[in-house]
Amino acid sequence: MNDIAKIKHLSVGFQTTKGKITAVDDVSFSLTPGETLVLLGESGCGKSMTSLAMMRLLPSDALYGQDSAINFLDEDILNLPEEVMRTIRGRKLAMVFQEPMTALNPVLTIGEQLAEAILAHPSNIHGPESSELPQHDLPEVLRHGMHNRRNISATVLKKRMTSLLREVEISEPEERLRQYPHQLSGGQKQRIVIAMAIACNPEILIADEPTTALDVTIQAQILALLRKLQQQYKMSLLLITHDLAVVKAMATHVCVMYAGHVVESAKASQFFKEQQHPYSQQLFMSLPSFDKRAQLLQTLIGCVPNMDALPSGCRFHPRCAHAFTPCSTIAPKLQSIKEGSVVRCHLYPEHKTLPLLSIHNEEYQPRVLHDETILAVDNLKVHFKESHGIFPRVHAVFKAVDGLSFNLQKGKTLALVGESGCGKTTTSRALMRLQPITSGKAFFCGKNIVDLHGRALREFRKKVQIIFQDPYSSMNPRMTIDDILAEGLQAQRMSNAKIRLRQYELLDQVNLPRSSLSRYPHQFSGGQRQRLCIARALATKPLLLICDEPTSALDMSVQAQILNLLKSLQYEFGLSYLFITHNLSVVSYIADDVLVMQAGKAVEFGSTEQILKSPQNAYTNQLLSSVLTID
Numbered sequence: 001m002n003d004i005a006k007i008k009h010l011s012v013g014f015q016t017t018k019g020k021i022t023a024v025d026d027v028s029f030s031l032t033p034g035e036t037l038v039l040l041g042e043s044g045c046g047k048s049m050t051s052l053a054m055m056r057l058l059p060s061d062a063l064y065g066q067d068s069a070i071n072f073l074d075e076d077i078l079n080l081p082e083e084v085m086r087t088i089r090g091r092k093l094a095m096v097f098q099e100p101m102t103a104l105n106p107v108l109t110i111g112e113q114l115a116e117a118i119l120a121h122p123s124n125i126h127g128p129e130s131s132e133l134p135q136h137d138l139p140e141v142l143r144h145g146m147h148n149r150r151n152i153s154a155t156v157l158k159k160r161m162t163s164l165l166r167e168v169e170i171s172e173p174e175e176r177l178r179q180y181p182h183q184l185s186g187g188q189k190q191r192i193v194i195a196m197a198i199a200c201n202p203e204i205l206i207a208d209e210p211t212t213a214l215d216v217t218i219q220a221q222i223l224a225l226l227r228k229l230q231q232q233y234k235m236s237l238l239l240i241t242h243d244l245a246v247v248k249a250m251a252t253h254v255c256v257m258y259a260g261h262v263v264e265s266a267k268a269s270q271f272f273k274e275q276q277h278p279y280s281q282q283l284f285m286s287l288p289s290f291d292k293r294a295q296l297l298q299t300l301i302g303c304v305p306n307m308d309a310l311p312s313g314c315r316f317h318p319r320c321a322h323a324f325t326p327c328s329t330i331a332p333k334l335q336s337i338k339e340g341s342v343v344r345c346h347l348y349p350e351h352k353t354l355p356l357l358s359i360h361n362e363e364y365q366p367r368v369l370h371d372e373t374i375l376a377v378d379n380l381k382v383h384f385k386e387s388h389g390i391f392p393r394v395h396a397v398f399k400a401v402d403g404l405s406f407n408l409q410k411g412k413t414l415a416l417v418g419e420s421g422c423g424k425t426t427t428s429r430a431l432m433r434l435q436p437i438t439s440g441k442a443f444f445c446g447k448n449i450v451d452l453h454g455r456a457l458r459e460f461r462k463k464v465q466i467i468f469q470d471p472y473s474s475m476n477p478r479m480t481i482d483d484i485l486a487e488g489l490q491a492q493r494m495s496n497a498k499i500r501l502r503q504y505e506l507l508d509q510v511n512l513p514r515s516s517l518s519r520y521p522h523q524f525s526g527g528q529r530q531r532l533c534i535a536r537a538l539a540t541k542p543l544l545l546i547c548d549e550p551t552s553a554l555d556m557s558v559q560a561q562i563l564n565l566l567k568s569l570q571y572e573f574g575l576s577y578l579f580i581t582h583n584l585s586v587v588s589y590i591a592d593d594v595l596v597m598q599a600g601k602a603v604e605f606g607s608t609e610q611i612l613k614s615p616q617n618a619y620t621n622q623l624l625s626s627v628l629t630i631d
Contacts, residue, residue, distance in 0.1 A: 002032070002033075003030040003031060003032055003071075004031050004032060004033050004072070004073065004203060004204065004236050005030065005031040005054075005070070005071065005072045005073075005204055005236070006029075006030040006031075006069075006070075006071045007027060007028055007029055007030070007050070007054065007069070007070050007071075008028050008067070008068070008069040008070075008071070009026050009027075009028055009065060009067040009068055009069065010024055010026070010027040010028065010050065010053060010064075010065070010068045010069075010070065011024060011025050011026055011027075011064065011065030011067075011068050012024040012049055012050075012053050012058065012062055012063070012064060012065070012068075013062070013063040013065070014059075014061060014062060014063065015061065015063065016308070018308050019308075020063065021307045021308045022260060022307060023046055023049050023260055023307050024046045024049050024050055024053065024260050025046075025260040025261055026065070026261065026262075027046070027050055027257070027260075027261070027262050028262065029253075029255050029262065029265065031204060031236045031238060032236065033203075033234065033236055034230070034231075034234060034235070034236060035236050035237070035252050035253060036230070036236075036237040036239060036250050036251055036252045036253070037236075037237070037238050037239070037251070037252070037253045037254075037255065038239045038240075038241060038246075038247045038250065038251040038253070038254050038255070038268070039051070039238070039239070039240045039241075039255050039257055040241060040242065040244075040247055040254055040255065040256050040257070041242065041256055041257040041258055042242060042258070042303075042304050042555040042556075042557060042558070043242070043304070043555055044259075044303075044304040045257040045258050045259060045260065045304055046257055046259070046260040046261075047208075047240045047257055048098070048208055048240060050257075051095065051206045051208055051238065051240060053070065054070055054077075054093065054206065054238070055089060055093060055095055055206065056077060056078070056080075056082075056085045056089075057089075057095075064078060072088070072092070072093065072204075073092075073203075087121070090117060090120055090121055090197075090199070090200050090202065091120075091121040091200045091202065092202055092203050092204070093202055093203075093204050093206070094197040094198065094200070094202035094204070094205050094206070095197060095205070095206040095207075095208065096190075096193050096194055096197050096205065096206070096207040096208065096210050097193065097208055098208045098209040098210075098212060098240075099212075100181075100186070100189035100190045100192070100193045101181060101186075101189060103193050104181040104189060104192065104193065105181075106180065106181055106182060107180075108180075109177065109178055109179060109180055110176050110177055110178075110179055110180070110181070110184075110192055111158075111161060111177030111178060113192075113196060114161045114164060114165075114177070114192075114195060114196060114199065115157055115161065117196040117197075117199040117200070118152075118157065118160055118161070118199050118200070119152065119157075120200070121199075121200040158177070160199075161173070161177055162174060162177070164195040164198070164199055165177070165191075165192075165195055167195070167198070167229065167232075168191040168192070168194050168195045168198075168225060168229075169191065169221070169225060170188060170191055170192070170195070176188075176192075185420060185421060186214060186218065186420055187214060187218035187221065187222065187420070190210060190211075190214065190218075190222055191222070191225065194207075194210070194222075194225065194226070194229070198229055198233060198235075201233055202233075202235060203234075203235060203236065204235065204236045204237075204238065205226075205229075205230070205235045205236070205237050205238070206238045206240070207226065207237065207238070207239050207240065208240045209240055209241055209242075210222055210223075210226065210239075211223060211241075211243070211246060212241075214420070214582075215418075215419045215420050215582035216582055216583075216584060216623060216626045216627050216628075217419055217622065217623060217626045218419070218420065219246075219626070219628070220626040220628065223246065223249055223250060223628075226239075226250070227250070237250075239251070242555045242556060243556075243628075244283065244284065244287065244556065244630050245585075245627075245628035245629055245630055246628060247268070248268070248272060248628065248629070248630045249628050251268040251271075252267070252268055253265070253266070253267055253268060254266055254267075254268050254271045256277060256279065256280050258279050258304070258315060258316055259304055259305055259307070259310060259315040259316070260307060260315075261315060261344060262334065262342075262344065263277045263279055263280075263316065263343065263344045263345070264276050264277040264279075264280050264341075264342070264343045264344070265341065265342045265343075266338075266340060266341040266342075267340050267341070270338070270340070270341055272630065274353060274354075275354065276337060276341060276343040276345070276348075276353075276354055277316075277343050277344070277345055277354070278316065278320045278321060278322045278345065278347075278354065279300075279316050279319075279320070281354060282298065282300050282319075282320075282321065282557075283300075283556055283557065284630075285298040286298050286299055286300065286556050286557050286559075286560035287556060287560075287585065287630070288559070288560065288563060288585050288586055288588065288589035288590070289585060289588060289589060290588040290589065290608070290609070290612065292589060293588075293589055293590075296564045296567060296568070297560040297563060297564055297589070298560065299557060299560045299561050299564060300319050300557040300560075301318075301319050302318055302319050303527065303528075303557075303558075305318075311328070312328060312329060313326070313327050313328045313329045313330055313331055314327045314328075314330075314331065314332050314344075314345075314346065315331075322347060322354075322355065324346070326346045327346055330346070332344050332345055332346050335348055335349065337349065371409055372409065372410040373407050373408070373409060373410070373443075374408055374409065374410040374444065374445060374543060374544060374576045375407070375408040375431075375442070375443070375444055375544060375576070375578070376406075376407050376408075376442070376443040377404060377405055377406050377407075377431070377440070377441075377442045377443075378405050378440060378441040378442070378443075379403050379404070379405055379439070379440040379441070380401055380403070380404040380405070380427065380430065380437065380439075380440035380441075380442060381399070381401060381402055381403060381404075381437070381438040381439045381440050382400045382401040382423070382426050382427070382430045382435060382436070382437060382438055382600075383397050383398065383399050383400065383402075383438045384397070384398045384400060385397060385398075399599075399600050400423050400426040400600055401423040401426050401427050401430065401600045402423075402599070402600035402601055403440075403600075403601060404423070404427060404440075404597070404600070404601065404602055405602065406595050406602065406605060408544075408576055408578060408593075409576070409592075409593075410543075410574070410576055411570065411574045411575070411576055412576060412577075412592040412593065413570070413576070413577040413579050413590055413591045413592050413593075414577070414578055414579065414591065414592065414593045414594070414595060415579045415580075415581060415587045415590070415591035415593070415594045415595070415608070416428075416578065416579070416580045416581075416595050416597060417581060417582060417584065417587060417594060417595070417596055417597070417623070418582070418596060418597035418598055418623075419582070419598070419623075420582070422597040422598055422599060422600065423597055423599070423600040424548075424580045424597055425469070425548055425580065426600075427580075427597075428466060428546045428548050428578065428580055430442075431449065431464070431546065431578070432461070432464065432466050432546065433449060433452065433457060433460075433461075437449075437450055444460060444463070444464060444544070445463070445543070447460070458491075462492060462540040462541075462542070463540075463542050463543045463544065464542055464543070464544045464545075464546065465536075465537035465538070465539075465540065465542040465544075465545055465546070466537065466545070466546040466547075466548065467530075467533050467534055467537050467545060467546070467547045467548060467550050468533065468548055469548045469549040469550075469552055471521075471529035471530045471532070471533045472521060472522075472529055474533060475521045475529070475532065475533065475536075476521075477520065477521055477522060478520075479520075479521075480517065480518060480519065480520055481516050481517050481518075481519055481520070481521070481532060482503065482517040482518065484521075484532070484536060485502075485503045485506060485507075485517070485532075485535060485536055485539060486499050486503065487536075488536065488539045488540055489502055489539055489540070492540060502539065503517060506535040506536075506538055506539060507535060509535065509538065509569065510531040510532070510534055510535045510538075510565060511531070511561075511565070512528060512531055512532070512535070516528075516532070527554055527555070527558030527561060527562065530550060530551075530554065530558075530562055531562070531565065533550075534550070534562075534565065534566070534569075538569070541573075542575070543574075543575065543576060544575070544576045544577075544578065545575055545576070545577050545578070546577075546578045546580070547566070547577055547578070547579045547580060547581075548580045549580055549581055549582070550562060550566070550579075550581075551563065551581070551583065551586055552581070552582075552583075559586070563586065563589060563590055566590065567590065577590075579591060584612070584623070584624065584627045585627070585629070587608065587612075588608060588612055591608045592607065592608060593605070593606065593607055593608065594606065594607070594608050594611040594612070596611065596617065596619065596620045596623065598619050603617045603619050603620065604616060604617040604619075604620045612624065
């Protein structure tokens with residue numbers, strides 16, 4: 001089968017004060033019609049940079065390698081003028097960007113943004129209304145560098161927009177066209193972005209982390225939607241992700257990237273049967289599961305190196321469990337080891353297969369605790385009044401949390417799970433008294449949280465801390481880590497000398513260097529920022545930590561590090577966790593008990609094993625059936 005796109009020896013660099021930094025280095029792969037190729041790897045490995053290079057959306061100061069080529073329908077698009085590229089983007093090459101909220105214009109309606117995508121390429125629309133529009137093929141566009149921009153009647157345009165919204169399974173499409181992005185849920189915004197990308201029937205769709213931070217049911221729906229649209233439009237799909245379960249569900253071919261290089265490329269069936277590169281093997285070993293509850297997860301030491309400070313030899317060798325003498329001095333080359341499989345590693349060709357790692361798993365032995373209740377919630381309700389119009393006479397009531405009851409035992413972890421909008425985060429904010437409680441009771445160590453005020457409330461917040469979902473937005477970007485960690489301690493009137501000692505203790509506990517105090521949040525990776533948020537939450541020596549999606553959108557290796565850290569801290573200090581997440585593999589690993597929420601209510605409560613292996617509620621069954629696994 002002929003390739004629809006072929007990337008050959010792609011290198012992308014940028015000139016900086018430290019010299020030229022190469023972000024993507026000698027990357028090659030091809031796409032055949034109808035194929036799903038997945039670029040897999042940790043943040044910072046060059047996946048998104050590769051996709052932006054394919055779209056020619058990199059900054060003007062980007063430097064392409066001399067041998068770089070991106071062939072699309074036998075044309076090297078790196079040599080095309082920008083005027084011609086504008087005729088190809090959206091028309092033949094389209095992209096779904098990682099964060100739908102930032103990809104959509106907040107001041108334009110959905111209809112205005114969809115119309116913009118359609119009117120950019122009216123000659124390439126296919127659908128029930130396509131007979132009313134002229135058609136042109138790509139060779140003509142490439143020869144002339146222009147396309148027919150003719151006016152479309154409002155009727156035809158609206159028909160096409162509503163048709164697109166139905167194709168991406170958006171209910172009430174006419175109403176959605178009048179709405180703004182902030183009025184839609186995360187899953188709906190992701191569907192709108194996909195609708196804009198397929199508006200002009202592209203031949204290649206690039207999807208950059210299209211399911212990151214979505215709950216399991218929405219993730220399953222989005223992936224099913226992509227598969228349906230791929231078959232309907234006969235598209236090739238380039239999917240970027242760090243989630244192995246998504247790779248298993250979607251891929252026909254896998255390219256694993258690390259520090260700007262492709263380190264392994266193979267058919268998906270072959271890749272999941274046997275990983276050839278040590279990096280791939282160690283990624284699989286870091287996945288959480290119910291069977292690993294009694295041990296700490298295997299983790300990749302360190303992190304992806306900065307492109308301006310790459311190690312000599314193999315770029316992965318400082319983190320590799322198989323590293324030997326040549327790895328630190330000689331850069332390995334890509335070599336074919338099986339039909340359709342290539343790998344960049346010094347272990348080949350001497351080894352026919354990658355030796356299996358035999359690493360000692362550190363056992364986790366939880367403390368023997370009495371069944372002492374640290375948090376008891378009884379019929380908790382959080383309602384909001386919704387006003388409509390400038391002078392509303394009637395206020396509708398939105399019941400975010402409606403009669404929630406549960407108990408959390410000391411030293412244990414209770415997971416709150418459910419779809420986005422079910423009331424998990426509202427519950428956590430209400431328990432911290434950051435959100436007014438409409439009615440009900442919540443007892444922490446025997447004291448009703450609802451009745452606390454003044455000094456008593458400050459003492460409560462010293463013993464109960466929260467780790468917010470987004471580590472970057474929960475820290476002041478203008479404050480150093482020194483100030484961020486000191487803020488809570490100063491509120492407790494601790495002396496400067498004791499604050500400094502406590503800061504050092506906190507950084508040691510979360511495995512960060514003490515030199516971090518002088519740096520700002522933007523100077524850390526996502527996993528490091530999450531560690532800093534955990535350190536800040538631990539500053540006042542709390543008894544209960546409320547963790548709101550603490551591993552959301554983290555790489556698998558970083559996720560394993562954070563889970564190990566939380567488990568170790570619980571063992572060392574006897575902490576209790578109220579753990580909010582939609583990742584059920586994380587739940588299976590870290591939680592003792594699970595509370596399933598739907599529409600502000602608890603629909604099922606029980607031990608982790610009971611909920612995951614023999615659920616009694618239909619909604620719980622629906623959640624579990626949506627979970628993607630690599631098995």
